[in-house]
Amino acid sequence: MKDKADLIVMGAGGAGLAAAIVAADAGADVLLLEKAGQTGGSSRICGGLLAFAGTDIQQRHGIEDSSELLYQDLMEVGRHENNPALVRAYTDNQLATYGWLREQGVTFSDRPDASSGQSVPRCHVIDPDAMIEVLTRQARSRRRITMVKDAAGSRLIRETNGVAGMKIAHDGGTHDVAAAKGVVLASGGFTRNAALIHTFVPKQAKAWVSGGEANTGDGLLMAWQFGAGVRDVAYIQGTFGKHPTNHSTRHSLLAVYKGAIAVNLAGKRFVDESLSYKLLGTASLEQDGDYTWQIFDQPIYDSHEEEVSIFDVRHRHRDGMLVEANSLEELAAKTGLDAGTLKASVISYNDNVRMGGDPDFHRRHLVHNHGALVPIETPPFYAHASTAALYGTYCGLTVDPTMRVLDVFGAPIPGLWAAGEIVSGLHGAAYMTGSALGKALIFGRLAGGNASRVG
Ligand SMILES: Cc1cc2nc3c(=O)[nH]c(=O)nc-3n(C[C@H](O)[C@H](O)[C@H](O)COP(=O)(O)OP(=O)(O)OC[C@H]3O[C@@H](n4cnc5c(N)ncnc54)[C@H](O)[C@@H]3O)c2cc1C
Incomplete structure (x- = not known):
């Protein structure tokens, strides 16, 4: 030295x-x-x-x-x-x-x-x-x-x-x-x-x-x-979208920024999903239970890009991190969510998207001020268990x-x-x-x- x-x-x-x-x-x-x-x-x-x-x-x-x-x-x-x-x-x-x-x-x-x-x-x-x-x-x-x-x-x-x-x-x-x-x-x-x-x-x-x-x-x-x-x-906050048990990737999935909604273990939305993923992380940690879910459909899945870590949904699919189902009832059964509540959350969200507003959480865009909202309606449907991860301070x-x-x-x-x-x-x-x-x-x-x- x-x-x-x-x-x-x-x-x-x-x-x-x-x-x-x-x-x-x-x-x-x-x-x-x-x-x-x-x-x-x-x-x-x-x-x-x-x-x-x-x-x-x-x-x-x-x-x-x-x-x-x-x-x-x-x-x-x-x-x-x-x-x-x-x-x-x-x-x-x-x-x-x-x-x-x-x-x-x-x-x-x-x-x-x-x-x-x-x-x-x-x-x-x-x-x-x-x-x-x-x-x-x-x-x-x-x-x-x-x-x-x-x-x-x-x-x-x-x-x-x-x-x-x-x-x-x-x-x-x-x-x-x-x-x-x-x-x-x-x-x-x-x-x-x-x-x-x-x-x-x-x-x-x-x-x-x-x-x-x-x-x-x-x-x-x-x-x-x-x-x-x-x-x-x-303001130290974890980033939303980390799978709680599968660590084959250390990165978060941000399907919400492609149009997914986030629901808690009661099957209810809890946040404007277009916000910074730090705020989403904190909102997720505040829900009952150890994690929440991102819920989306095939067109939203298809809009993800494999080469971007936070949008690499296909890698996660291959690694068994997604729950896949042909109907929302089946998705609820596979995730343990209440079918009636999950369906009501998705239907109400889709209705709001079509009417051009989100009276529940005031979501206006896919992310920040970018991108038009899309309904979640075309099977198969997907769910990704998500918690917050501290990637930095x-x-x-x-x-x-x-x-x-x-x-x-x-x-x-x-x-x-x-x-x-x-x-x-x-x-x-x-x-x-x-x-x-x-x-x-x-x-x-x-x-x-x-x-x-x-x-
Ligand atoms: C999984 C993950 C994904 C992320 N994704 C993104 C992203 O896509 N975009 C983005 O903007 N940010 C991202 N971040 C955050 C970003 O990577 C970091 O904030 C940034 O790289 C920090 O750079 P840095 O040089 O300050 O620190 P680091 O890159 O962490 O470098 C600090 C270095 O200092 C060394 N060191 C520590 N203590 C000492 C010591 N006492 N003496 C000598 N050396 C020491 C460490 O070993 C380390 O090599 C991510 C972080 C993680 C963990």
């Missing part, structure tokens, strides 16, 4: 890799630490959906989108609990980040899709494992980056002027490493720290948990000890739009930067699909670039 660098980047997921590459390209000597045995964290295992607006892919499909519409959607889905300056930092830098990823060699599928919080299809699909491999190779190819795996940052080193380095556990010992330009914390969220989750949101304890194996909130705690501000913890350190960490009084902590899931303020009360991985890459580039310009 070297004993000094210009910049220490802690965590080699999407945010850390982007920060390290940009910082090195700006001339900084970077020590890039990864606690796990391989790079990637949650970024490697995620659904691979990125929220970008105004891309050539969208243009090819005739989709009109812009940074401004992205901004409005992010604020709306976040219920204006977001920090507008950080949302601007995202929207002002997203298109350049899309271009930068392509320059690094990341490839995108040609089909954008609409999901949580999006008024137009703007999920840009990548293979997350392949993207991390590309960025890891890019980092390795830069002589200014020293990447060390199985190396965990444990404490920040304080000097009069702020953060001056880090204590790092590696190879059975602890090493003090000085960092002339400071430290970028990019250690992701803390889904793997049950005690912290319980401290902030005990009601989410029922949610299934995913995320990078080493994502235990180390960076959050290190900065917290240093006086950093923390926000948005109340999406709250944490307060930062300014340049990614400097702010203390509890709002002043920048000299030498301390952060990017990615560890950072709060972007998402607000709920969540737009693709904005977490987007945040990691966009804010990672910002943190690396700005930190490298210090001094």
Whole structure:
């Protein structure tokens, strides 16, 4: 382990890799630490959906989108609990980040899709494992980056002027490493720290948990000890659509965004299904029993795309995650739902769709402001048992739009930067699909670039 660098980047997921590459390209000597045995964290295992607006892919499909519409959607889905300056930092830098990823060699599928919080299809699909491999190779190819795996940052080193380095556990010992330009914390969220989750949101304890194996909130705690501000913890919410018992995929199915309804174990709808899947997750957890159901028919099934993780209904069908029936009565018998109640829920929903309104839950679209509602009427019918899964924590350190960490009084902590899931303020009360991985890459580039310009 070297004993000094210009910049220490802690965590080699999407945010850390982007920060390290940009910082090195700006001339900084970077020590890039990864606690796990391989790079990637949650970024490697995620659904691979990125929220970008105004891309050539969208243009090819005739989709009109812009940074401004992205901004409005992010604020709306976040219920204006977001920090507008950080949302601007995202929207002002997203298109350049899309271009930068392509320059690094990341490839995108040609089909954008609409999901949580999006008024137009703007999920840009990548293979997350392949993207991390590309960025890891890019980092390795830069002589200014020293990447060390199985190396965990444990404490920040304080000097009069702020953060001056880090204590790092590696190879059975602890090493003090000085960092002339400071430290970028990019250690992701803390889904793997049950005690912290319980401290902030005990009601989410029922949610299934995913995320990078080493994502235990180390960076959050290190900065917290240093006086950093923390926000948005109340908005930690699981994503709706995870099968409660079959874990052959770690991803959620969002058939609701293609037209399914969600019903509880009493067979009744309980929510406007077009809302952010975080809000759906919380509504689902609030129902009696351990899970709820997504109910849909063959045309809705057919509208799913196999290549998009959250819409890959065929994979789930093959893996036995769907209950299939030729009538709603048969579906009720197979799922244990009351046939009369289930039928009444579907018939009432279909009537409302035909009349152009949903007096029960005020659903207007398939998802957010996108897509016309469709009745559920053409057999076979399907049911997918669904619970909430915590894929990320999406709250944490307060930062300014340049990614400097702010203390509890709002002043920048000299030498301390952060990017990615560890950072709060972007998402607000709920969540737009693709904005977490987007945040990691966009804010990672910002943190690396700005930190490298210090001094
Ligand atoms: C199943 C799943 C599906 C998802 N799907 C999507 C999606 O489709 N779109 C989307 O936008 N978001 C999605 N997310 C969320 C998104 O993947 C993450 O928010 C994002 O990738 C976080 O990037 P990051 O770089 O901040 O953190 P990570 O990618 O988690 O990287 C953090 C890294 O820091 C390392 N680390 C931790 N502690 C230390 C330490 N003390 N010292 C050194 N290293 C440390 C970790 O090992 C890890 O490699 C999903 C998440 C999951 C789990």
